[in-house]
Amino acid sequence: MEIPSFISSAAQNSPQIKTIEMHTTGEPTRIVYSGYPDITGTLLEQRAHAKAHHDHIRRALIYEPRGHREMYGAVLRPSSELVESGEAHLGVLFLTNEGYSTMCGHATLAVARLVVDQAGAGSQIFPIRRPIDFDNLGSRDEVVVSLHVPCGLVNVTVPVRRGSNDRWTTDIRRPISYRSVPSYATGIGITVPLPSSYRWPELGQRESIIVDISYGGAFYLVVSPDTLGFADTLAKPDIPGLSRATAQLKEAFNSSQHLRQSFLYHAEHSDLQFLYGTLVTDAKTGLASPGTGGAETTICFFSDAQVDRSPTGSGVQAKVALAYAKGERKLSEKWAYHSVLSNRYDGEGAFVGEAVKEVTVGSHKAVIVEVSGWARYTGASSFLIEDGDAIGEGFWFDGLGAA
């Protein structure tokens, strides 16, 4: 993974940025563990600082030629207020094609597996402040990794087993699961007006559409494909059409101060009050998983029309909370959540979501949601940014959208 010095000398002003590459049901996570600037402060201050001063690193790692417009990143942060207080093992910032997201289930599953495997191997490629406790595993052979992510604390339960060399390692025969911040629906059956500049052809004569709005560490609009004017299942989705429609819908929502102020409610941080994506959900389609009461399929468009290959952990949180608020789901009722990709694979594809506890957030009835799934390694990389390489600073090719 070391870049030979005759190559790195061409980029004297660039640190080597080292990553572990993983995927969760096909959705990549480029996990930056070394070479990121040493930023300090609370995690949300670090996020704001990264946005203001180090966005060129996000663009270089996410866009071409090192990535692509669908790449996703996670930057491991050795300190944050919850790391200092001993509540979290480490902090994580998330990178998308547009910026810095606030919750990410698929990357959470990946980072937690990496943290456990590093600790089990007695390795230290990145520091964690508190050891992983392999001495008190309990009867199910699991450890808990606590991650501080921008929306708050996420506790991840990772099944472990002894590997052939007697070291502890993630037991990939069993899913990893996490519990994140409270999730809650902020709007059910809300009308989004669509001024003529925000309409798409499949909409026909309609001038507005009805959506639900829910928070799972990030805010999502939830709609069915037929509400947007498309076929009523996602069996053969028109992905370019749905992408254009959801981009227009997002813009229409964001153009209304009334909608933003009424439905992007967060009790503590205004930094978290933005619309992250749209979950186009087909409640009729989906391979069932063992032990679940039913299944549904979603295509999630987030950030700048990025399409999640995974079933979107934060989206599962939002949808479980929405189903709970509508009285469609009870506590402890497990459901299988698919992406259009995961629906093609039996076994490791679906995320399973369930509401495990009711809590309150402001005037909202909220739930703690448990989400489970699998994450896999795909490799490791070292990147550098050669001096004077303007193209290498990052671009994306379809339509030549640039950083």
Ligand SMILES: O=C(O)[C@H]1NCC[C@@H]1O
């Ligand atoms: O699993 C998730 O929650 C994320 N996947 C990409 C978009 C979301 O942040």
